[in-house]
Amino acid sequence: xxxxxFIRNVAVGTGxxxxxxxxxxxxxxxxxxxxxxxxxxxxxxxxxxxDMLYRTLGRTxxxxxxxxxxxxxxxxxxxxxxxxxxxxxxxDRGITFMDNSWDYNDGRSEEWMGKALRDGYRQxxxxxxxxxxxxxxxxxxxxxxSLKRLQTDHLDLIQVHExxxxxxxxxxxxxxxxVEAVLEMKKAGKVRFIGFTGHKDPxxxxxxxxxxxxxxxxxxxxxxxxxxxxxxxxxxxHQVVPVALKQGIGVLGMKSMGDxxxxxxxxxxxxxxxxxxxxxxxxxxxxxxxxxxxxxxAFEAARTFKPMSEQQVAALIAKTTQAAETGKYELxxxxxxxxxxxxNPQWLG
Numbered sequence: 001x002x003x004x005x006f007i008r009n010v011a012v013g014t015g016x017x018x019x020x021x022x023x024x025x026x027x028x029x030x031x032x033x034x035x036x037x038x039x040x041x042x043x044x045x046x047x048x049x050x051d052m053l054y055r056t057l058g059r060t061x062x063x064x065x066x067x068x069x070x071x072x073x074x075x076x077x078x079x080x081x082x083x084x085x086x087x088x089x090x091x092d093r094g095i096t097f098m099d100n101s102w103d104y105n106d107g108r109s110e111e112w113m114g115k116a117l118r119d120g121y122r123q124x125x126x127x128x129x130x131x132x133x134x135x136x137x138x139x140x141x142x143x144x145x146s147l148k149r150l151q152t153d154h155l156d157l158i159q160v161h162e163x164x165x166x167x168x169x170x171x172x173x174x175x176x177x178x179v180e181a182v183l184e185m186k187k188a189g190k191v192r193f194i195g196f197t198g199h200k201d202p203x204x205x206x207x208x209x210x211x212x213x214x215x216x217x218x219x220x221x222x223x224x225x226x227x228x229x230x231x232x233x234x235x236x237x238h239q240v241v242p243v244a245l246k247q248g249i250g251v252l253g254m255k256s257m258g259d260x261x262x263x264x265x266x267x268x269x270x271x272x273x274x275x276x277x278x279x280x281x282x283x284x285x286x287x288x289x290x291x292x293x294x295x296x297x298a299f300e301a302a303r304t305f306k307p308m309s310e311q312q313v314a315a316l317i318a319k320t321t322q323a324a325e326t327g328k329y330e331l332x333x334x335x336x337x338x339x340x341x342x343x344n345p346q347w348l349g
Contacts (some may be wrong), residue, residue, distance in 0.1 A: 071109045227277060229323065
């Protein structure tokens with residue numbers, strides 16, 4: 001075990017006591033897996049306009065598309081012109097929620113999205129990006145860079161990226177921490193709403209929410225993996241979503257297909273994956289779109305979505321019970337494959 005993994009494992013283990021208040025409300029069995037029963041389900045599917053659904057983002061009052069366009073994948077389109085064309089096609093068809101991050105593809109994702117949002121497209125979307133810095137200085141620098149790349153004077157939503165270590169919340173809220181930078185930018189009109197993301201362990205999300213409460217800070221959004229296998233293993237849906245809803249925080253789902261490892265299990269289809277995530281009380285399900293046919297798939301999922309009963313949900317997730325047992329297909333939870341800040345610790349500041 002290398003030093004980074006040792007420190008992370010120790011931090012998670014020692015940090016459990018800090019999140020005990022929230023964690024104790026959710027029982028897990030001896031393997032750390034969750035019973036698939038009792039998942040929170042969407043009560044209001046949203047308002048349909050054309051082929052897209054629109055939902056309210058937590059208690060912000062903002063109406064956003066129930067499908068969001070993932071920023072990482074637009075940086076993998078074959079060239080800038082094709083990426084711009086794809087983003088604009090998504091907006092023209094009704095996707096309004098745009099996801100991105102300061103570190104996606106060395107800034108290329110933000111640069112290409114910024115060019116796509118010219119010519120009046122910026123005014124048509126709810127624009128979100130993320131930053132990695134844990135200090136006030138590093139966070140402020142990264143957010144300013146994002147504003148320049150995205151060619152905008154303000155972000156609708158900024159999120160602390162990759163809260164994947166138990167110490168991350170404490171660093172963010174420490175004196176001279178990232179929250180100070182974000183609050184100053186909000187006061188200056190450069191940021192409207194504030195959230196955080198993570199993909200490692202629901203206990204870390206719960207700790208972040210507890211630390212925020214202790215500082216009288218309210219997050220507007222929280223982003224997390226929500227998929228058919230998460231229902232069985234270290235479940236964000238079981239453990240974090242109910243807490244977020246209770247606090248009026250908008251739930252942003254990601255990794256509905258495991259990017260794309262869940263599909264490799266051959267247990268569920270892409271549409272089933274998207275329908276499952278839409279059936280949770282999510283404000284937005286962010287999905288990677290890197291070609292026109294994947295854009296069509298996202299709209300087909302929104303067009304055909306109907307709220308599922310508990311029995312229908314149980315039948316769907318039963319298909320993944322065995323495959324989900326050890327987190328084999330949720331590599332973001334069980335490996336450092338998706339941990340960009342672990343591979344680039346200098347980004348944290």
